[in-house]
Amino acid sequence: MKYAYFPGCSLKGLGRAYEESLLPVMEKLGVELVELNDWNCCGATAYMSVDETKACILAARNLAIAEKTGSRDLVTPCSACYLVLNKTKHYLKDSPEIRGSVQRALEGAGLRYSGEMPVRHPLDILVHDVGLDVIREKVVRPLTGLKVAPYYGCQVVRPYATFDDAWNPTTMDRLLATLGAEVVPYPLKTKCCGGSLTGTLPDTGLRLTYILLKEAVRRGADVIATICPLCQFNLDAYHDQLTRQWGPVPIPTVYFTQLMGLAFGLPESQLGLRRNFVRMKPLPALPARA
Template identity: 45%
Template sequence: MKYIFYPGCSQEGSALEYRVSTLAVLEALGAEVEELEDWTCCGASAAAVRSDLLGVVLPVRNLALAEQVADGRDVLTVCSACYTNFRRSMEAATDPDRLRLINEALEVEGVTYHGTVTARHILDVLANDFGPEVIKDHVKKPLEGLTVAPYYGCQTVRPYSPFDDDQRPTSMVGILEALGATVYHHNREASCCGTSVVMTKPEVGLRMAASVLEACEGADCIATVCPMCQMNLDAYQDKVSRILGHRVRIPVLFLPQLMGLAFGLPESVLMFDRLITPVRLEL
């Protein structure tokens, strides 16, 4: 399996452990991954607020660069916000008039977008290109006795994602079971964690985060595939504890970190020490 890797901004800083563990896991699975040269920010949620065209052109610029070197490879992203932006822009560019405007804006960069590459989320790749059986074959240290609550968040599976059910996703289940973990199902698996409003309306955002953490309290840890969700659920557990009236302490890990643990990869690529809530997993 070969991919063009689009890291996204968070992988360079706040979610460095996501990047490092993902690349290590993909290498262990035998994937060939090449980072997209000269990639830039996709605009996240901020660009579209200023300009709808800018909100589309920023991600498309990266897709246009990927088209030049793709040779049949898909664009792989690990950030759910980046993934949503890419998929939204791909859909927008199917309209000939929008595509013309997009390419006019891209002229300053000297690139043209043709719509010939596909952006995919790491969860899609892990679940469907490799699958539970292949993943299980690479397990050296089964996560037996570990109860994991899957948390997809709102942007991984909707509104543009084609690889899972947008209300009742299941793509993480087979992977976690292949690792030997027990899956802890809950009613907030695909709900929003409140990241988008926690800075502007903190009382709303924190209550949204509290609803997710409260639903997962029966698990040993949470597995997520979104850097914004991970940061929000990990960073605000003290404030959530005050909202709920009791102490909340549950590690929030990226799925590839758990995979790396089960694969027997070293701590240097798992980077548990970068998480705010201490990780003490008894296996």
């Protein structure tokens, strides 16, 4: 299996542990991710706030480069990238005005985009293309006894709930269970983590982050699994401030791909787990075999 791959800025910066764990896990499963040549920033939510058409042009350059690779699908792990690229596809389809501007911009740059190529998330690829059975076969160190709160965040499931439900997604739950982990019921799984508000308006943003962490602790989770670099950063990097304001909520937040890597027996050092502010404890000892 071969896919075009759009990492996005975060996976080269604050979220580099995501890419560090994603690539070896995919390789282990025989999935080849081919990084787009000279991709640019997707625009995220900030760009859309300034200029809609330019935001679409920005995203469309990546889509055009992706289409040129001849791959079937484009894979992107960051929630913001996933949403922006999908949203641009929808805008190009629905708005003739934006389509016109974007096509002019692409033509001027010698690029073409047909609008057909699906933009997908690694979680979707893993569960629906690779399949849980294949993943189960690769598990050498089951996560037995590890209680995980599955946290999806917002932009992968909303508003384009393409592969899972907008309110109660279950793909990651099933994936984690396949790894042998105990999935903690976590009804806050699609609540907002605060997004960029943690930096811009900490009073508002951090409150949202705090609720997510506190409830994960209350429900007995050992670790929170995320699918988004911004969620991971918010849930991981503000424990100082959170503790000062509300008291400690000591729980690590890792990428679901890091947990997969552990279950596949990949060395911890290769999975970027040391990049966490709140480190994950070593896996609980496996129960003795009968």
